[in-house]
Amino acid sequence: MAAVPDKILTWQMVQPTSRDKETKEVIAGKIEKTEIPVPQLKSGEVLVEVAGCGVCHTDLGYFYDGVPTVSKPPLTLGHEISGTVVDGDAAWVGKEVIIPAVMPCRQCILCKTGRGNRCLNQKMPGNSLGIYGGFSSHIPVPSIDLCEVKNRGDIPLAHLAVVADAATTPYQAAKRADFQPGDNAVVIGITGGVGQYMGQTAKALGAGTVIGIARNQAKLDRALNYGADFVINSTDKDAREVSKEFKGICKENGLPGFGWKIFEITGAKGGQDIGLSLLSFIGKLIVVGYGMSKIEYMLGRLMAFDAEVIGTWGCLPEYYPIVLDMVTSGKINMDAFVQTRPMSTIVETFDEAHSVSPDKRIVLTPDF
Numbered sequence: 001m002a003a004v005p006d007k008i009l010t011w012q013m014v015q016p017t018s019r020d021k022e023t024k025e026v027i028a029g030k031i032e033k034t035e036i037p038v039p040q041l042k043s044g045e046v047l048v049e050v051a052g053c054g055v056c057h058t059d060l061g062y063f064y065d066g067v068p069t070v071s072k073p074p075l076t077l078g079h080e081i082s083g084t085v086v087d088g089d090a091a092w093v094g095k096e097v098i099i100p101a102v103m104p105c106r107q108c109i110l111c112k113t114g115r116g117n118r119c120l121n122q123k124m125p126g127n128s129l130g131i132y133g134g135f136s137s138h139i140p141v142p143s144i145d146l147c148e149v150k151n152r153g154d155i156p157l158a159h160l161a162v163v164a165d166a167a168t169t170p171y172q173a174a175k176r177a178d179f180q181p182g183d184n185a186v187v188i189g190i191t192g193g194v195g196q197y198m199g200q201t202a203k204a205l206g207a208g209t210v211i212g213i214a215r216n217q218a219k220l221d222r223a224l225n226y227g228a229d230f231v232i233n234s235t236d237k238d239a240r241e242v243s244k245e246f247k248g249i250c251k252e253n254g255l256p257g258f259g260w261k262i263f264e265i266t267g268a269k270g271g272q273d274i275g276l277s278l279l280s281f282i283g284k285l286i287v288v289g290y291g292m293s294k295i296e297y298m299l300g301r302l303m304a305f306d307a308e309v310i311g312t313w314g315c316l317p318e319y320y321p322i323v324l325d326m327v328t329s330g331k332i333n334m335d336a337f338v339q340t341r342p343m344s345t346i347v348e349t350f351d352e353a354h355s356v357s358p359d360k361r362i363v364l365t366p367d368f
Helices: 057-064 159-164 168-176 195-204 218-223 239-252 269-278 300-305 317-328 341-354
Strands: 007-015 031-038 045-054 080-088 096-099 138-142 185-189 209-214 230-233 261-264 285-287 308-311 338-342 360-367
Touching: 007 269, 031 341, 045 096, 045 159, 057 341, 080 138, 080 159, 096 159, 096 209, 096 218, 159 317, 159 338, 159 360, 168 195, 168 317, 185 195, 185 269, 195 317, 209 218, 209 239, 218 230, 230 239, 261 269, 261 300, 269 285, 338 341
Parallel strands: 185 209, 185 261, 209 230, 261 285, 285 308, 338 360
Antiparallel strands: 007 031, 045 080, 045 138, 045 360, 080 096
């Protein structure tokens, strides 16, 4: 087992990208390698040696787009984390684990009524867990919410970091939709980091039909091998045109035009417009992706359709073992959608991922 370090090596966000209020000039953000002390662990806490940490759209939002973190910089970003416990709670030492991206307080009314995924006192690495995040050699975390990794076969532990957000968020979304075997699903943004797992999760839960919508044809073709039964390329199409194509697929294949569970992953205005245009009788639109655009919609349609629009956030830690089992059993393919890079490439990787959505989720592995 790895030795317990006396310091944590880490890549800290010293300052996020900003804009001068007077000149409007963009002031580049800074990420720097540094050392921070290993804290004195309290009862119920552990120190995890990081195997890998995924680069999430949320991290890029914090660094480039002005999305504020709860803990103010300098702090280390990164909330998709897998690793091995090296110190702390004796029951956990030596075990491989996934650290939940959202760790609820388990004391408030939201936690006690099954809505702990949106606990207002939650802790999130790389955001509200003090200065600690996953782009580090080690991270201290509470042990109560850890997901133990068992029987991972030949799946690299670093790859399983993606379970901590990209693969579990779709499961929480499915729970919010009350997804049942035989339900039909639309995944808007099925080619993205979360969308590719949303399609697979829907199929793993027994979806009758999954229709994926996105703009990259090569990735759409790939999605047909990983959950999607039909795909729609929305490039240069407005919501009405996509809706017409969707109805054509339904008519040609004897599928109902009602009751669809629509998962909007992109957070973009175009994706949200498409989701609302597809929402029909007794359907549900699950808003998974975050965006700041305002949408115009006649709410009376919800009444007339007896339809629902539902938000979802993160994933309850107790669902992590279920999703992990889907991955290790092969119901969800992760290896086809994950790539690893040395953590020392973090600056270049952030710039690249912010400019162009990567073909595969990038997991950074410590190389201090």
